[in-house]
Each structure stands twice: as C-alpha cells, then as structure tokens.
Amino acid sequence: MRRLRFKMLIISLLFAGLEVYGQHPLMIPDTMSGTEFYLELQHGTHSFLPGTSSATMGANGSILGPTLIINKGDSIHLSVKNSIGDTTTIHWHGLHVAPENDGGPHTSIAPGEVWNPRFKVRDEAATYWYHPHLHHRTNYHVTMGLSGLILVRDSVEQSLNLPRAYGVDDFPLVLQTKHLDSLHQIDPNSNQDWLPMVNATVDPVLEVPAQWVRFRVLNGSSQRSFNLGLSNQSLFYQIASDAGLLEEPYPTNRLLLSPGERAELMINFATMQDSILSLMSYASEIPSGIFGAQNPGMNPNMALDNYHPNPLNGANFQMLQFQVVESNNQANTELPAFLTEVEPHNPNQRDLKRVLEFSPMMMGMNQLNSHFLINNQSFSMDVINYEIPLNNMETWTLRNNSAMAHPFHVHDVPFYILSRNGAAPPINERGRKDVVLVYPMEEVEIILHFITHYNPDIPYMYHCHLLPHEDHGMMGQFIVYKPLSDEHIDAESFSKVFPNPVQDRLHIELSNRVGMVEWKLFDSRMLEIMQGASSGAFDLQVGSLAPGVYALRLEGEGAVQTHLVMVQ
Ligand code: C2O
Ligand code: CU
Numbered sequence: 424m425r426r427l428r429f430k431m432l433i434i435s436l437l438f439a440g441l442e443v444y445g446q447h448p449l450m451i452p453d454t455m456s457g458t459e460f461y462l463e464l465q466h467g468t469h470s471f472l473p474g475t476s477s478a479t480m481g482a483n484g485s486i487l488g489p490t491l492i493i494n495k496g497d498s499i500h501l502s503v504k505n506s507i508g509d510t511t512t513i514h515w516h517g518l519h520v521a522p523e524n525d526g527g528p529h530t531s532i533a534p535g536e537v538w539n540p541r542f543k544v545r546d547e548a549a550t551y552w553y554h555p556h557l558h559h560r561t562n563y564h565v566t567m568g569l570s571g572l573i574l575v576r577d578s579v580e581q582s583l584n585l586p587r588a589y590g591v592d593d594f595p596l597v598l599q600t601k602h603l604d605s606l607h608q609i610d611p612n613s614n615q616d617w618l619p620m621v622n623a624t625v626d627p628v629l630e631v632p633a634q635w636v637r638f639r640v641l642n643g644s645s646q647r648s649f650n651l652g653l654s655n656q657s658l659f660y661q662i663a664s665d666a667g668l669l670e671e672p673y674p675t676n677r678l679l680l681s682p683g684e685r686a687e688l689m690i691n692f693a694t695m696q697d698s699i700l701s702l703m704s705y706a707s708e709i710p711s712g713i714f715g716a717q718n719p720g721m722n723p724n725m726a727l728d729n730y731h732p733n734p735l736n737g738a739n740f741q742m743l744q745f746q747v748v749e750s751n752n753q754a755n756t757e758l759p760a761f762l763t764e765v766e767p768h769n770p771n772q773r774d775l776k777r778v779l780e781f782s783p784m785m786m787g788m789n790q791l792n793s794h795f796l797i798n799n800q801s802f803s804m805d806v807i808n809y810e811i812p813l814n815n816m817e818t819w820t821l822r823n824n825s826a827m828a829h830p831f832h833v834h835d836v837p838f839y840i841l842s843r844n845g846a847a848p849p850i851n852e853r854g855r856k857d858v859v860l861v862y863p864m865e866e867v868e869i870i871l872h873f874i875t876h877y878n879p880d881i882p883y884m885y886h887c888h889l890l891p892h893e894d895h896g897m898m899g900q901f902i903v904y905k906p907l908s909d910e911h912i913d914a915e916s917f918s919k920v921f922p923n924p925v926q927d928r929l930h931i932e933l934s935n936r937v938g939m940v941e942w943k944l945f946d947s948r949m950l951e952i953m954q955g956a957s958s959g960a961f962d963l964q965v966g967s968l969a970p971g972v973y974a975l976r977l978e979g980e981g982a983v984q985t986h987l988v989m990v991q
C-alpha cells in the first residue's frame with residue numbers, strides 16, 4: 424500500500440514534470456549509404472530535459488549514430504575511429520560476417536585507432552544495429568549513447584509494395600530508457616531507468632501522414648522490455664522480425680520487445696487524419712520475471728537492487744505521440760498479403776544438439792542480481808566454450824533455470840525458434856531471429872546453421888542481451904572451424920611440415936585442435952620406412968635417407984593428411 428502511494432506520487436511528479444518539459448519533435452538519425460562508411464565514436468553532450476545537459480557518447484555526433492543503409496550483395500568497407508579515449512569495439516548485431524569483422528570483444532579498437540572491417544552483405548532485408556561490445560564495458564558504452572541502426576535492402580523486399588522513404592513514411596524508432604542522476608548525468612549502473620526516450624528524444628512527437636506507415640523498431644535498452652500497443656487499441660501489423668521479413672503481415676495490438684530485438688511494424692493512419700494517438704508500452708501486462716514488469720522476479724518477494732521505486736515498472740506509459748497529418752501522394756493503399764517464403768531449417772538435418780542452462784549465481788534467497796551463468800560458467804575471454812565445424816546444423820535448447828527472463832542472442836548466423844516449452848512458437852516468431860526472450864523456467868529450442876565463415880582464432884559470442892548480465896559474464900564464445908576429412912583437407916588448419924626440400928631434420932607442427940596423430944613415412948615405391956605417434960610439434964631425422972621424394976602421412980581425429988617431402 425505504502426509503495427503504491429509512493430509510486431502514484433512519483434507518477435504524478437513525472438507527469439507534472441513532462442508537462443513543463445513539453446514535447447519534442449522526434450529526432451531522426453541521419454543516414455549513410457553506399458559502400459564506404461566512416462564512423463567516429465566521440466564524446467558529446469545532450470539535452471534530454473530542457474535546460475539540462477548530460478555527458479553522452481555518439482557516432483558522428485553527440486548521441487546515437489547514423490542509420491547505415493546497405494544492400495545485400497554489396498561489398499562494403501567501414502572505418503571506425505575511436506575518439507572516446509577508452510578502448511571499445513563495434514559489433515554489427517545480426518549481420519552474418521566473418522569473426523574478424525564481427526566486432527566482438529576480441530576485436531578491440533584502442534583509443535585513437537581506426538578499425539577497418541570489410542565484408543560482403545549476405546543478410547536479408549531487415550533492421551539490424553551496431554553497438555560497442557567490449558567485455559565489462561558494453562553496458563557503459565551503449566547506455567552513454569553509442570548505437571545505431573543498419574537497414575539492409577534486398578530485391579525481395581524491394582519488389583514489395585511497402586513504404587521505404589526514410590523519415591517520410593518509413594521511420595526508425597530506437598526505444599530506450601536511462602537513469603539520470605540528480606545532476607542529470609547518465610548512470611549506467613542503476614536498475615532505476617526512469618526516463619523513456621525514442622531516438623534519444625524524451626517525450627517525442629512525430630507527424631505521420633494519414634496512410635500506411637512503416638516503423639523500424641529496436642529495443643536498444645540495456646534491460647527493459649516494452650509491451651508495445653497503440654493508445655486507441657487499433658491493430659498494427661508486424662512485417663519483419665530481427666533478421667528478415669515474416670511470411671505474412673502479423674496483425675496484433677500488442678508486441679513484447681526485449682532488449683536487442685527488432686520488429687518492423689506497419690500502422691494504417693489512413694482514417695485518422697488530424698487525430699492524435701500514442702505508441703504506448705503497456706507494461707502493466709508484462710508478466711512477472713521480465714525486467715519492466717511490476718516484479719522483476721517470478722514472485723513478488725524477489726527484489727532487484729534499485730529496481731523500485733520506478734514509475735515505469737508495471738505501469739503503462741507513453742513512448743511516442745503521433746500527430747496524423749495529410750497523406751502524401753505516394754501513399755501505399757494496401758498492405759501486401761504475402762511477404763516472403765520463410766523456410767526454417769529442418770531439425771531432421773541436425774548434426775548436434777546442445778543444451779544451455781541459465782542459472783543464477785546464488786546470493787540471498789530472494790535477492791536477484793546481475794550475475795547469471797550459462798552451464799554453470801561465467802564468461803572468460805580465454806575459454807572457447809564450443810568448437811563448431813563449418814556447416815554444422817545444430818539445435819540449442821535454452822533452459823532457463825532462473826527467476827528472470829533473459830533475451831538470448833547468438834552472433835554469426837540467424838536462428839529459427841523451433842519451440843517454446845515444447846509448443847510451436849507464436850506466428851510472429853517463426854521468421855529469422857537473432858534474439859529470443861527466454862521466460863523464467865522456460866525451455867526454448869532454436870536451430871542454427873553455421874555456414875560461410877570460419878576462423879579458428881577469433882570466436883563469436885552468445886549471450887544474454889541484458890547488458891549488465893552480459894558484462895557480468897552471462898556470455899560464452901564459440902569458434903567455427905573448417906572440419907578435416909579425407910575428401911577435404913585444409914593444410915593450414917591441420918599441420919605444417921617444413922623445410923621442404925629438407926636435408927636432415929624435418930619439422931612437423933600440428934594444429935592445437937589435432938590431438939595425437941599416427942604418422943608414417945613412405946618412400947617413392949610406397950614402402951613404409953618409418954612410423955610413430957606424436958602430438959604437438961616434433962622432428963623427424965631424415966638425413967640418412969636417400970635423396971628423393973617421400974610421402975609423410977598423418978592420421979588423427981578422423982582426418983588424414985599426406986605431405987610430399989623432398990629429401991636432398
Ligand atoms: Cu547486440 Cu553480442 O550483441
Ligand atoms: Cu550480435
């Protein structure tokens with residue numbers, strides 16, 4: 424009761440405050456397109472509330488970054504200059520790129536340095552994003568303002584009758600909340616993120632034409648989920664999930680979006696000219712155990728440091744106000760009935776099943792905190808959790824044994840959700856995804872196909888996208904390697920033999936993924952003249968052999984490799 428009264432007080436103060444602050448036109452980030460992109464990460468200041476100034480970080484500006492528009496099939500080059508005076512990285516969230524271009528925690532950019540990833544865009548049209556990813560610093564850099572959207576265009580999307588005039592009938596919406604302290608400075612370590620904003624604009628208002636309008640929505644918050652709906656309760660349509668179009672527009676009046684997730688929405692304002700309505704978060708409907716609900720844990724006794732009081736928890740609040748104005752002359756009059764063929768991977772073609780269990784690092788009985796483990800392990804930069812052969816088709820069972828929901832994200836490849844607690848996922852979760860919210864005590868099965876890229880030295884990440892959880896170790900890493908086989912031998916990844924030609928000592932170095940090998944040396948008549956078993960690096964004395972060609976056959980871990988060696 425007491426808490427409720429206190430909360431009402433805060434809500435009325437907040438609303439009183441907002442009236443004084445007044446509304447602000449929604450900021451629309453600039454765009455960059457083409458194949459060359461330059462981003463400079465920098466410090467700045469931003470006025471979230473009139474008359475105040477907060478220290479921030481942004482790319483090519485003081486907060487957030489430009490929207491990058493790229494085309495499937497293009498080869499692009501990005502230059503990322505780090506001018507924030509602190510080591511960081513930039514990760515292209517959702518893009519299927521090689522590990523060295525992915526911008527994970529191992530690809531750091533030192534202060535003053537420029538990072539130059541180049542890659543071919545292989546992704547389907549959808550809304551992706553970029554953000555820093557340095558271990559222990561991700562939440563700090565993102566919450567200070569570093570992130571931006573990436574729009575991928577492709578021919579399938581291009582052929583559909585959909586709005587795509589950026590800032591005219593196709594709007595980016597980066598949804599976030601932040602905690603500002605009494606000096607109006609961003610406090611990234613607080614769970615009391617009381618200030619909602621869209622595109623870094625507090626209490627934003629957007630003029631929209633009275634027609635079908637497309638919104639590319641990112642939940643860019645560090646922890647909070649939003650339960651989106653329109654204040655007049657009309658239906659809207661989801662047309663894309665994280666990494667691609669849905670098969671058909673999905674009508675709904677609510678959409679729960681957790682951190683890291685994206686959705687493209689279509690709203691029909693055609694009959695609403697001159698009216699005002701809002702995009703709301705109906706957080707009163709968010710189930711317990713999701714950050715944003717009244718209770719952050721599964722039951723009301725569970726407390727999270729600093730979570731209360733916060734007028735946003737479990738209460739409905741406005742994200743954005745729409746003022747509907749005259750339609751423009753390029754109005755789309757209808758929504759396509761069919762969008763694209765969605766073909767989820769087939770679980771019968773699975774090569775491997777993994778189980779990932781989420782559990783809390785135990786504190787007090789009812790004390791939630793930001794320390795969660797995956798398979799009882801906390802992230803270590805030096806530990807590779809999984810080694811995945813290129814082209815493996817895998818199912819991952821995500822078993823949440825904790826009282827909080829975790830938005831789980833995998834780098835490298837998008838995935839499909841096979842089931843939630845054994846049942847088929849909702850229709851709008853049947854497209855390509857790269858983040859899935861796993862509810863408390865829920866089991867979610869996803870399927871992934873690890874194609875195209877491999878690098879035995881640089882891992883990809885999988886993690887909870889609640890940034891404090893990620894920073895505190897709810898993350899793991901995997902490498903994708905090219906498997907060895909009789910038909911397909913990749914010399915580099917198996918062994919090196921040198922010098923060749925050789926006079927007396929032949930040096931053999933086995934890759935550290937290859938354990939013990941049996942080796943045999945044959946002469947030119949294919950008679951075996953030496954043999955043994957070794958691992959790591961070893962030498963063979965060949966000085967006493969007659970000059971000529973010999974064959975060294977190495978066999979290990981189901982793989983065979985033969986080197987022809989010239990003895991002089
Ligand atoms: Cu959006 Cu590993 O990150
Ligand atoms: Cu990512």
Ligand code: CU
Nearest residue numbers: 829887889892
């Ligand atoms: Cu988590």
